[in-house]
Amino acid sequence: MKFQLLPLIAIGVACSLSCSGQHLVELPLTQQDGYGYFRSALAGISTYSEEENDPWKKTHLSVTGAPKNWTDVKYGDIETNMLQTVYQNYLLGNITKEWYEELQKSWDWVPDTLALSKEPLKCKIAFAMGKDPAGVMNMVVDANNNLDLSDDIPFVPFKLSPTGRLTDSVALSNAIQVSFERLGNTKKQLLTAPLFIGHLAEYDAFMYNFPQYSIAEFKGEKMAVCSDGFTSLSYTNAVVALIPDTLKKDMKINPDRLIEKNEFIEVKGELYRNVGVNTNKNTLILEKMAQSKSELYSTQVGFKAFPFEGSDFVTASNVSSSSLKGKYVLLDFWAVWCGPCIQELPHLKKLQETADKDKFQIISIVAESPLDQLKAMIKKDSITWTQIVSDDSNKIKETYGIQGYPTTFLIDPDGVIVAKNLRGKDLEEKIFSLMKK
Template sequence: MSPYSESENNPWKKTELKTVGVPSSWTDVKIGDINTDIYQSVYQSYHTNAITKAHYEQLQNTWNWIPNSLNLSKKPIKTKIAFAFGKDSIGEVQMIVDTNNNLDFSDNKIFKPTEMDPKVKFDNDSLAKVNVKDVNFERFVDNEITTVSAPLLIVYMKEYNMFLSNFPQYATASLEGVALAVASNGFKNLSYDNSELVIIDSILSEDKADENAIILENEYIEINGNTYKNRGVNKNENVLVLEKMKEPKDQLFSAQVGYKAFPFSGKEFSTGASVSLEGLKGKYVLLDFWATWCGPCIQELPNLRAFYENTARSKFEIVSIIGDSAPEDVTKMIEKYSISWPQIFTDDSNRIKEQYGIRGYPTTFLVNPDGVIIAKNLRGKDLEQKIEELIKE
């Protein structure tokens, strides 16, 4: 979450909320908003001339988004929640949120945002339970604009002078007597344009869902012996859409454990040689999605190199897929860390990152000799032990 830009050339300028009631005693005041549904916001902003056609089309292209007019309202609705922060008389950062969405901060409580140290492990759930604030906003449901409320959590990372927010709640649905929890975009917003779901009975005792149990959009979920594809949420009808699959599981491709890995091919960065997943059938393959600016990725490189050098190419291979990085930076990394395994760029032509639904780096997939994913996000000793066990079998 960021405050409004002070640039007059900001293409979002006309979409900014006009608020009053910021405490007059504050200094270094900044105002901004948290958007519960950026897609609805952009759609209505275009239809009210708050953003240009060129900007609207650019966003569609960047997001790979085709607006669904059946789920969106041309009439403006309150998708945003305004906030302000500044320093009090002793220089402490204070914040205020327009929880009732009336654009007036004077009837809201001032609070000191909870500080979070990124170097210290913390309990997300405990943090949320103590520090959430209920906020009001609007949604477009059954072709009507309705007011709803949700819990909002805001924390402050003092080291980086950065505020973070999320909405710690999920929706529920059921199919054939099986209860499902549905989250929106990793709890970052409430647009439900990227819905994740999990079978509630599979959630661990500490109310945590195992990573491999979370079903992303266009992934598969198995319910009572049937396989369904998660087609996301129809926001207007307020329903979860699941598509029953005719094909057996062993014919389906997905980035999930237990499913066939998506086939791909590309040119190896240094040699230009063709590399494909199909060409590596018969071996265990680690697909390593990384970027040159990713600290944990770089930290793992020496481990991967040592492990790679001590395994037989006839049994095990690593293919690194590089995203969001400059070629010259990749060259430097290869030289610095003596990387000898294949490197492929994910780009608009092969769209490997998009196909595998990569949301962050590093992300890894371990594929067996039959092309089936058997593990995700193994690194360090866990990866080494797993491969050694498999190769010995």
């Protein structure tokens, strides 16, 4: 069954608000299919767990209509808005109070009841997987969200390359238009969006994303907005890109120029903070800043790096950003299970051994890692530079908004970020060029 895309278009022009001293600007958004100016990301698909103690068990959708000639049939769903799912299932009694509070803590999430619907919404997309008579794995997706798969068309997921990279044309030609619900002007709205599903044969993993982004205009400048790396339609983490006139069609914005939520964007010589997207109004919200760039903290190049403090994992001595002033500092976020992080160790060792320690220092921030494994790796790989574990007391990972590893920030002697996410030879060349100045 095929659906026409119903774009959300907020009618009107940008408006300014005054709220608690904030100067806010709301920009109407227009949805576009494809990945646009962003590099696409993919998320993994999981079928429902059969564990009796699964805390999500009561939230599973009850679906019928999978092809009768399939074998090894399993069911699951894809989220369009995880926060709405959790909120409504807590109200319905499908999630315990203890689990609800644990999720808020682990996600650092305070539910915004004005943005969430007490009335249940269809924010999950059901699917089934199974082998056809030839033994080939097929899928069928509940495109019209009626919990009946008999009126949907089975398909073999697109075969992904090992890199997982996709073009707009490939994704959209293999996408399914799916139906979901969202609040709009405080009312339940039925919408559709493209859903892409692919198979990464190397890991026998099934992946998905929603190839859809939004466009806004402000002061003659064009902006693009991406929701959660295309892995949801909630815009919980709304990333903004300022689109230069010189950017050619099908070219992607450099990831280091993307403006994350609460980061800053410069428009016509004035600074604004990316407050995020109000999906209820379908607007991008910017806050005009009274401070200059030199007065603001951010994880962006050209801004002051956030202050931090923690204990060295090996010596237990206190380490703070204030004690590092006057040096170039490489702030390296990593995890012990991260392959690319481990591949960087020889380059970090070279810098540690050869760079002038009076001018340069490496501070590694370890997150989401078993401490016994960290201890073993420090010994095995002869890691001699400072390691700080990001935990609930220092919250360094949260302060810097780290979403993946490795993530690095090169900070100058005045505490300003001069580069980010440099690796390998590029990192070495940058450091040694700075040491010569």
